[in-house]
Amino acid sequence: MTSPSPADVMMQMIGGFQVSQAVYVAAKLDVPTVLGDGPMTVRDLAGCCGAQEPQLRRLIRTLTSLGLFTMDNETVSLSPLGATLSRTEPESLYGLACMWMETHYGPFSELLHTLRTGEPGADKFYGKPFFDWAAEDAHRTEQFSGAMRAITEVLRKGMFDGYQPPAGDVVADIGAADGSVLIDLLEKDRELRGIAFDLPSVRADTVRSVAAHGYQDRIEVVAGDFFSQVPTAQIYLLSYILHDWDDDSCARILQSVAEAGGPGARLLIVETVVPDNSDPHLSKMIDLTMLGVVTGQERSAADYVALLDCAGITLDRIVATSTAFSIIEATVRDPRNVEISSASTQPTNRMLTK
Incomplete structure (x- = not known):
């Protein structure tokens, strides 16, 4: 042939x-x-x-x-x-298929507009930013949470296997959606307590999910806006959040975390990290989604070093997992320590593999 x-x-x-x-x-x-x-x-x-x-x-x-x-x-x-498209399969992508095609397919007809103007196609197609449009309808909000749950259960399955979180009593999941990633992390460490933090429009779905998994005694569900203020915790989990936003918006989110957690607070950022080569990688296809729908992007290790540094946060290491996603560990610096070593502006070489 x-x-x-x-x-x-x-x-x-x-x-x-x-x-x-x-x-x-x-x-x-x-x-x-x-x-x-x-x-x-x-x-x-x-x-x-x-x-x-x-x-x-x-x-x-x-x-x-x-x-x-x-x-x-x-x-x-x-x-x-x-x-994988069956509703009843354990590793079903049904919800993701429906969400993408019912919310992303139309905006991609405006990809040429994005390349010529820099404005996301969704802004032109829906007449407003994607997340503003999605938050207006309870079905869209639930659909988006379901799609993120599918990503957690299928594409990120086993991501925390063998992983030991940093020391701390409370981990706040910023942009928690239904709390499935936080639940997965807490299953690996029985001593941790959690805070699931997201918009008020998401709260009811989060409460149902937490209760369905039997974690209502270990997870507090809090509603708010991560651009203005987040709960106090020792560890902050940002799973699949920063890639949705441009650098300036990410800086506002990270500054909210730094202000609430204070010096020494730890961050666990779950994202794909774009490799420095031309090989196929999931991050590059997801980046195309970001290009057409929102202002965000997938980022390289060097990008994350710079992004965190601007918010007074030091990237400690990038932990590779058995999935296409990595866990980026970082620490909020003490603002009194104004001198930043040159090493803090370079990607870490401490890559762990499973």
């Missing part, structure tokens, strides 16, 4: 928008969820999913060629790849 020509590869890339829509529609119709109970004919599947049989057959034929299903004449079976 000959390798595809450059033109063939480019055709696939150009048609990527059709594939993402097809995957979304299959998930939204609950095709993978229904097939989780066993193979079905296209006719029966159409009846269960509320779809037109001829159109569904064509959709499944295309997605079968991409590995989501298998077909034996008219009988359709679910593949392990397709199962």
